[in-house]
Amino acid sequence: MSYPGGGLRNQLAHVGAEAVRAGLVVGSGGNLSARAPGSDRCWITAAGSWLDRLGPTEFSLIGISRNQLEDGHPHPSSEWRLHTETYRRRPDVNAIVHLHPQVSVLLTALGHDIALMTTDHAYYLREIVTVAFDPPGTLDLAIAAADAVANGANALILRHHGCSVLADSVELAHKRAVNLEEAARATYAALLLSQGRPAQIPAVPAQFLDAVRRDEAQV
Numbered sequence: 001m002s003y004p005g006g007g008l009r010n011q012l013a014h015v016g017a018e019a020v021r022a023g024l025v026v027g028s029g030g031n032l033s034a035r036a037p038g039s040d041r042c043w044i045t046a047a048g049s050w051l052d053r054l055g056p057t058e059f060s061l062i063g064i065s066r067n068q069l070e071d072g073h074p075h076p077s078s079e080w081r082l083h084t085e086t087y088r089r090r091p092d093v094n095a096i097v098h099l100h101p102q103v104s105v106l107l108t109a110l111g112h113d114i115a116l117m118t119t120d121h122a123y124y125l126r127e128i129v130t131v132a133f134d135p136p137g138t139l140d141l142a143i144a145a146a147d148a149v150a151n152g153a154n155a156l157i158l159r160h161h162g163c164s165v166l167a168d169s170v171e172l173a174h175k176r177a178v179n180l181e182e183a184a185r186a187t188y189a190a191l192l193l194s195q196g197r198p199a200q201i202p203a204v205p206a207q208f209l210d211a212v213r214r215d216e217a218q219v
């Protein structure tokens with residue numbers, strides 16, 4: 001099946017339903033956004049909306065450059081700055097998936113890196129960066145997150161909180177978010193099997209990862 005059409009809100013509703021179904025977030029946690037390519041406005045899930053029940057009226061429209069809420073729309077998620085700060089810093093990004101994936105957050109809280117163990121992990125994630133804790137919804141966290149991805153990273157862990165995954169399309173951001181938690185689950189299993197010795201976690205061969213980062217590899 002091809003990815004759903006019907007506009008950006010319809011695609012984000014698909015991400016929300018699938019993310020809850022896959023256990024990447026619980027009910028009303030997390031928030032999703034998409035910018036119409038080349039525009040200064042983004043759709044973002046409304047405050048209190050349940051990600052597995054998103055209708056077209058449960059999105060707010062925000063002007064990115066001036067943080068301006070468009071009239072007639074519901075109040076946006078309290079974490080809206082996490083999205084607008086990143087869109088401003090990364091003109092190449094058109095979709096942001098912010099979820100609270102349990103294993104990714106657990107490993108990072110315990111000080112473990114998430115290994116890029118498979119070709120899919122390497123291809124979709126390439127690099128995983130983290131930011132120190134700041135309270136959710138604050139401008140400090142939004143700026144720290146934007147700083148962390150300014151170099152082009154597309155997978156970010158917010159310590160003790162969740163992830164922010166970026167892409168030029170909703171579909172690719174969705175794939176990256178799924179692969180991030182999948183990589184964390186694989187790392188978790190590897191830690192159990194190696195009795196917690198991180199040096200024993202096998203990452204994909206460095207040569208392949210280098211090729212991915214040069215856009216010279218496929219999966």
Ligand SMILES: [Zn+2]
Nearest residue numbers: 030079136162
């Ligand atoms: Zn959050």
